[in-house]
Amino acid sequence: MGDSYSEFLKQLEDRSRVKQERFMNHIATRLKRPRVLEKPEHPFRGAPDFWHAFTWSEEERIEHFTANFQNAGGHVIRAADMQEASILIAEQAHELEAKHIIRQDESALAELGLEKALPDASIYAWNSNAQEQWKARAAEADMGVVMADYAAAYTGSVTVLSAPNKGRSVSLLPTMLVVLIPLYRLKTRLGEILGQFDQTQTPREQLPSGIHFISGPSRSADIENDLTIGVHGPGQVLAILVG
Amino acid sequence: MSAAQSKPRDTVKERAELALNNAFLRKAVKYTTEKLRGGKQQAAEEHGNWEAWRERGRQIRLHTIAHLDYYLQEFAENARANGVHVHVADTGAEAVEIALAIAEQKRARSAVKSKSMVTEELHLNQALEGIGVEAIETDLGEYIIQLAGEAPSHIIIPAIHKNRQQIAELLSKDAGETLPPDTTVLAGFVRKKLREKFLEADLGITGCNFAIAESGSMVLFENEGNARMVTTVPETQITFMGMERIIPSWSDLEVMATLLPRSATGQKLTVYMSGITGPKRQEDGDGPEEMHIIIIDNGRSLQLGDPEFQELLNCIRCGACLNACPVYRHIGGHAYGGTYSGPIGAVLTPALQGNVAEWDDIANASSLCGACYEACPVKIPLHDMLVYLRRRKVEQGYSPTLERWAMKGYAAVMSSSVKLQRTLKLGKLGQKLVVRDGVIKARIGPLEGWNRYRHTPGLPEQSFRERWETLEPDIRGSLQEMDAGMKERMQQLVRSRSEGNENQGKRDSSEGESIRSDAPTAYSGKRNSDRVDREESGVNKGKGGGNHG
Structure with a gap:
């Protein structure tokens, strides 16, 4: 392509x-x-006024997040700290006989020490070198492990943001998804998270390319209304509330 | 069938006949729509304050459409700054042309698509096939009907009209081996097959649920994850966006995210909600290298500045009106003969095409019960619009000659009591030929359709008007004199009501202002007063039965 293609794009532009x-x-x-x-003056911006005052205690947030996420077909367990979370993930991996695991390249996830806990599995950290075919590594993975950037109890959703060390594929392509949610990132309302992406909070040029809200396993009811799980995305989603 | 053509070949009656003869279709559509409708009502109730959210949703949509040029320009500039190639197209053909030019330059061989109603409008798939690009629908339901060579019949559940056996047969042909009619097996096959297609595709094609002006982002709602695949795996992403799909800010997205999934499927949020802001950043490991957004008019601007139809642009494509509609439940989506079906389709199709004449028949296939308005999360008065459509058809002289003469005749007879009396007398004589046991059963003339399912009562021996002379003194005699105090109070009430409607008038103007400040085309006071009444009755109903749907 090269020059002639950029010329074409310029013409289109x-x-x-x-x-x-x-x-x-x-x-x-x-x-x-x-x-x-x-x-223009926008007098109706965002949710109705009464909604902004609505907030749950931490216990209520945990309770509602768990109920909503499970209703959507996901699993929720609690871990006192990252160490316990690490043990829980290793157990899951054993149970699933997961041979390929991919995780975001975050320090909190490196500290889980999955490599040591699962010596038989091949474990990759996303985009940690330039040679690897990262999408293929994510596609073949039995399990993807990510940190939630935020979570909302009211809808039972987790939010993951893309970055060089945080691939969109890691939460999408593996058969099973494990999301770690530090409790302090669990909010009550969706709006508490969405509001963070407003221009007053995060300028446009600092927004990540992908902002993904995930509320359970991939699903479809397209065949005779019969619920099917895992049509394209992960069929099993485990949320671990940490703290 | 080749639905979604600019000129339907047959009438809605003929298309509906096909549906009515298909027992499975009728059952499936009824079951699904009732399930979705029930889910929506439950979700709305559980969420609470549904009327306040609906009103907020409507206000945001009204505000955005009233300032559409500003927000669209803001969106385009921000998206460009994010590195997106932004294009605008007046017509569907223009939009297709742009996409084809990109595909050709890229020497693309295949494109994976996530569900998009706007590309259905444009017949994009055929156009891509025309230049040798395989276009694959990746939503499970869309994939099934693409294999069948059909068009979607429901905006949320496109293959609503296919049963498991039919689906198993289609997918078996695709697989080259016999697959059992088991949902898990069938879905598993599609997952595996489409995985390969995703990984080898050159283009990812999507629609757009919402575009956020302030940051130049686009938002997609979905449950399967195929839209995420389409926007993550292929190197080039092309997004088709109806020009009205815009909202000002991420904060406004909370309102849309509250209304859309609950109204569509009763979910608190779809499994995936993705906000994409530009192509992948340079150091990112995935996401599209190149991203195009094509903003499309294709008849939408015809509604701008039209006081009767501008609110159509508020639609967020949830399908709640389909599920609420008693007519849709019986005839299914294909009978509407356009890209969009149900009440919204009945109004949107002729409105987008600007040809009232050829599409009027579907406007008549409605009971005008208003269930669509009650269900609509942004309160589009669809049943009023159906009446406007009918009126425009008459005004433009497209009504059948027979109907015009009948109306003229009716007007002539009803304008004079003498004429009415004479006509009734004639009728009583004439009906002796056809009335048996007090009813007309013969399927003749204008009664043919009606009498197919029921009987027409004959004119009675003595009409109400004839009985009035003896009736009136009878009634008077049995009445008791009204209590003087009560009489005075009632007269007072009548007097105050005739004194220029003051309270009512005040309410009108305040409601009118709020609309006017948003929509520059002023609505008539009459319409506003209708609106106020309707809103109040909606709220009351909500309190009484807890049923807003």
Whole structure:
């Protein structure tokens, strides 16, 4: 591709810019007013006011997260600390006879010491060298291990953000997904997490490319309404609440 | 069937007949829609304050559409800054042209697609096949109907009309071996097969549930994980986005994320909700290297500035109106003959195409019961819009000649009591030929359709008007004189009501302002007062029966 392709993209870009101006003017004309160029006052931004006051205690958050996540077909267990979490993960891996495991390249996950606990399994840390075919490593993995960046109790969801050391594939391609949730990252409402990505909190250029909310195992009801688990994403999801 | 064509070849009646003769389809659609509808009602109730959330959702959508040029421009600029190639297209054909040019330049051989209604509008798959690019639908239901060569019949459950045996046969042909009609086996086969397709695909094609103006991000809701695959594995991502899919901020996404999954399937949140902000960062290990977003008008701007139809652009494509609709439940999605089915399809299809004339028949296949409005998470008055459609059809002279004459005749007869009396007398004479045991059973003339399922009562020996002369004194005689105090109070009430409707008027204008400040096209006061009444009745119902759906 090379030069001719970038030339092609540039042509598209030039055309698009001219066109875009006409497109927006057309919208304004249809709305029977001049173009709006100043940011309009948005009096209805976000959830209704009463919702912002809604908050659960830590015990309630744990209880609701667990109930919601399990209702969606996921599993939830608690661990006092990362050490106990490490033992629980190793147990799961034994039970599943997991031969290939992939984890995000985070220090908290390195400290789990899975390599030592599971000497027979091949364990990879995402994107830890430039030669590996990382998507293929994730696709063949029996188990993917990630840290949750946030979690919301009200909907039973975990949030994972992409980064060079945190692949989107690790929470998507393996057969089973293990998510570690430090309790202090477990919020009540979805809005407490979404609000963090607003421009006042995180400027656009600092947003990760992928922000993924995961609320249980991959599912489909497309064949006669019969629930199937693990159609494309992980069919088994284990959330470990740590703390 | 080749649904989704600009001109339906046959009438809704003929298409519905096909559905009505298919017992499985009717049963399946009924079962699924009832399940989804029940799930939605339960989810809404459990969440609580549903009316307040609906109202908030509506306000956000109204505000965004009223300032669409600003937010769309903001989105496009931010997406560009994130490294996305942004394109705009007035028509579906233009959008397809852009996508094909990219595919050709890339020498792409295959594309994996996640569910997208807008690409159904554009017939993208056929176009891609035309230049030798294999286009694979990866949503389980979409994959099944693609194998069958059909169009989706439900916005959330596209293969609602296929049974397990039919699906097993389709997938067996695909596998080259016989697969048992077992859901786990069938889904397992699709997982394995599509894994290979994901990994070898050159292009990932998606729709867009919401686009966030402030950060230039796009958001996808799904349960299977195929949309995540499409936006993670292939090197190039192309996203098709209807130009109205925009919301201002991530905070606003909380409202949409509260309304959409609950209304669609009764879930608190879909299994996956993904916000994609630009292609992969340079050091990232996965995600698309190159990302395109094509913003599409394709008839949407026709609704802008149209006071009767602008609110159509508020739609968040949840399918709740389909599940609530008694007509949809009987005839299924294909009978609507367009990309979008159900009440929303009945209005959206002619609105997008701007041709009221050819699509009017589906507007008549509605009971106008308003269940769609009650179900809608952003309160689009679909049943009113169906009436507007019918009116426009009449105004533009597209009503059948017979109907026009019948209406003229009706007007002439009803405008004079003498004429009405004469006509009734004539009718009583004439009906002697057809009335048996007080009813007309013959399927003749205008009664043909009606009498197929029921009988028409004949005119009675003595009409109400004829009985009135003796009836009135009877009634008067039996009435007791009203208590003087009560009479005074009632008269007072009537007087205050006729004094210019003051309270009512006030309510109208405040509601009117809030709409007007958002939508520059002023709605008439009449409409607003309708709206207020409806809202109140909706709330009351909610209190009484706990049923908002």
